[in-house]
Amino acid sequence: MAQTTPPTAFKAEQTFLAYNQAQAQAYAHGRPDYHANLYAAVLEHHTSTGGQLDTIIDLGCGPGNVARALAPHFRHAIGLDPSPGMVEAARAQGGVTGTSEGIRYEVCSAEDLGASLSPAVGAHSVDLITAANAAHWFDMDQFWASAARVLKPGGSVIVWTTGELRFHPSMPNAAKIQTTLDEMQDTELKPYFVPGNVLVRSRYEGLVLPWQLEKPVEEFPERGFVRREWDVGESFHDELPQVGMDRYESIVSTISPVTRWREAHPETVGTEEDYVRRCRRAIERLLQEAGVKKGEEKIKGAMQGVVLVVKRV
Template sequence: MPADHFSSVAAQYAQSRPSYPEALFDWLASQCARRALAWDVGAGNGQASVALAARFERVLATDLSAEQIAQARPHERIEYRAASAERSGLPDGAADLVTVAQALHWFDLPPFYAEVHRVLAPGGLFAAWTYGILSVEGEAPDAIVSDFYHRIVGPYWPAGRRHVETGYAELAFDFRPLPSPPLAIVREWTLNELLGYVRSWSATARMQQATGVDPVLALAPRLAAAWGDPGVRRTITWPISLRAGRP
């Protein structure tokens, strides 16, 4: 069973993680002949699940972390369930779409892919995506955040994190691939919003647990000096890597 890296930062994760572009979900829905049920695996606090519920009749959102599920926003078409990726509880051929947002690199892929093949309906679609390392508007703020990511908390990233950095190119993919559109997350954030996002990183939490010191406390004044007026919004960009295919 995969490790749970996010229960300790579940509340911060729900508050601070960026949402995905609507164009991503429009494309996913357009590739599905039916839109009766989508299974969102590793759903966390339901960011992708809510967007899917606008396009599918029902959504099953599962996550290994009960704490993450507890932070999810209720929705009449979403059933949230604490469950492993390998055991959905769905009948054979029940899902028109199976999605994994920013979580595939944590899964035990052979049994998970077996479960996806079991639950996908004929002609169904599997899609997994990850957003890569952020870039921050402004040379100085971007360099400080990059240094924090790679050098300060870098040693505390779980091993699977490298798959995010390579856009899932090295992960096994047991499906017939479809070409996917270019996508990115773009946000205009204040300094405090960016610091909140950094606090939601699993590596930040792991460093604090290991050292007893919150590393963001040292980052904040360095970044503030480069940022200028803390109320100024800077453009933050994350590239999205999407892998989609059919059985």
């Protein structure tokens, strides 16, 4: 018998919700996109289990990267995000479907899932729902009920997330760099973690699935569920093998606990006392300690990930 999870008080994510368009554009620049292999795997999981290619909804679409990557395979595409700033950034970049129809971007929560829009997202009108690094912010009780409403029989919910950015063992002094930054995170950044951040760190081990709810959503049976883990080197993210320290700063600056840390320490932003800048200096020092010349420091990330596939009957 599937384990059930009682409902807990839901607290909506506030950091990304408050982003303006400039912050959303910085987020888009700072975050590496997903690799073509990941997008191909998402489509294969969907179509090989009977999913059709008429309409896709990308939830927590942010600046629209995932919607733009997958829309060409569908006739209609919708990107939903509760942050007006994110939606403005997505609209600015546009994107089209396989029929040259523009992607529709709307301010809307995953829990509502288009019910309040005009025109609304109709019942049994959607083939695929995706959520990239976003499902950990959803009220899963409400989300699964809404997903059952809009998905066609045979449709798919496919969500994915990365774990933490780790340093590749091939980097000079990698073990010491990892230990140093782990200690900084545990002592300084951890107080700014919220439950969603913990879910990401576990690669969605605790994400509530529809058969685990106190009142299971019967349209999503456990049979057919797929959990696919992506390990280092399996092309989860589309990124260069090595990046410079400026790029490192831009990536780490998009992490929500860092945003919250900076909100609590506004006087440090842009100074050498900023958390991200101190992380950078620690890396540079340890790379130089290992013989890397000053000004030539680069990092190599070790990215992992997980993809969860849930089918509607």
